[in-house]
Amino acid sequence: MDNRIQTDLRSRPLMGIGTPAVGGHLYGLRSIGEEFQMDVPVSRLRTADGKFFTIRPPDVTERDRVQEERNAFAMAANAILEEEKARVARELHDDLAQSLTALKMDTIWVRDNAAIAPEAAVAKLTNMLETLDRTIGATRRIAADLRPLLLDDLGLVPAIEWLVGNFTQRCGVACKLSVDEELELQEPYATAVFRIVQESLANVAKHAGASEVAVVIDKVPRAVMLTVRDNGCGFVTAVPRKPQSLGLMGLRERAQLLGGSIAINSALGHGTLVEMYIPLPQSGVPE
Numbered sequence: 001m002d003n004r005i006q007t008d009l010r011s012r013p014l015m016g017i018g019t020p021a022v023g024g025h026l027y028g029l030r031s032i033g034e035e036f037q038m039d040v041p042v043s044r045l046r047t048a049d050g051k052f053f054t055i056r057p058p059d060v061t062e063r064d065r066v067q068e069e070r071n072a073f074a075m076a077a078n079a080i081l082e083e084e085k086a087r088v089a090r091e092l093h094d095d096l097a098q099s100l101t102a103l104k105m106d107t108i109w110v111r112d113n114a115a116i117a118p119e120a121a122v123a124k125l126t127n128m129l130e131t132l133d134r135t136i137g138a139t140r141r142i143a144a145d146l147r148p149l150l151l152d153d154l155g156l157v158p159a160i161e162w163l164v165g166n167f168t169q170r171c172g173v174a175c176k177l178s179v180d181e182e183l184e185l186q187e188p189y190a191t192a193v194f195r196i197v198q199e200s201l202a203n204v205a206k207h208a209g210a211s212e213v214a215v216v217i218d219k220v221p222r223a224v225m226l227t228v229r230d231n232g233c234g235f236v237t238a239v240p241r242k243p244q245s246l247g248l249m250g251l252r253e254r255a256q257l258l259g260g261s262i263a264i265n266s267a268l269g270h271g272t273l274v275e276m277y278i279p280l281p282q283s284g285v286p287e
């Protein structure tokens with residue numbers, strides 16, 4: 001594509017007469033005759049001496065910083081995904097495949113010896129049952145790591161109640177949950193709400209040193225709102241995040257992917273408030 005342009009100011013969307021007008025954009029012409037809009041706002045000023053066009057090149061520092069942060073996040077998230085796949089592969093190999101191999105060898109032994117050594121065969125079968133129980137446990141654990149099965153098994157509200165109960169049990173911090181028992185959300189909204197509560201509570205457990213936490217989930221017409229507030233140490237949100245800190249960034253990405261937003265309010269000594277707003281579709285199709 002030829003990016004050299006013939007600067008060609010069109011009188012099209014320029015607005016206002018006499019005073020500097022805002023809202024116009026500069027149009028360029030490619031050498032092949034195509035017109036394209038440039039990201040350069042133009043103002044027009046009419047004076048006694050004629051028309052003047054003022055170009056206000058945008059300051060792209062912030063845009064570039066956000067883009068750089070997004071790229072870094074995408075790379076780090078990808079690395080984590082690969083690491084996670086390697087871990088699951090290792091667990092499948094070490095836990096499941098090895099247990100199944102042992103069970104296969106034991107089964108062969110029982111087949112070949114049950115008639116001649118029935119007592120030893122019963123003892124072997126008892127061991128095999130234990131191995132089977134461990135293997136079932138390992139399978140459940142690996143699957144639960146991959147996806148919050150609780151959500152499928154229990155539904156959103158009981159799954160969140162479980163998260164909150166588990167949080168209090170693990171770190172001894174009281175957590176008040178306010179949610180309509182009847183709340184139901186379809187996917188991917190239910191998983192997003194679950195993951196956001198999960199990460200926010202993990203942050204409280206890890207960083208806040210709080211004595212109280214409150215989780216509120218509200219479904220209003222056409223949107224779901226979620227807040228997680230703690231009374232812990234708080235932090236300075238303006239400080240650039242550590243490269244390995246992906247939790248809050250992940251929350252933001254998750255909400256944005258669903259057309260929503262997240263606000264994180266925190267100040268040293270004044271606790272932290274995570275607020276999320278996600279618009280819900282009318283018909284089941286994400287907006």
Ligand SMILES: Nc1ncnc2c1ncn2[C@@H]1O[C@H](COP(=O)(O)OP(=O)(O)O)[C@@H](O)[C@H]1O
Pocket residue numbers: 203204206207208230232233234235241244245246247248249271272
């Ligand atoms: N509830 C909280 N209370 C105090 N500090 C917090 C809280 N949540 C997040 N932080 C701060 O923000 C940083 C970034 O959080 P996050 O992106 O989740 O990464 P990580 O938890 O892996 O450090 C944390 O390291 C911590 O300093």
Ligand SMILES: [Mg+2]
Pocket residue numbers: 199202203246247248
């Ligand atoms: Mg975190």
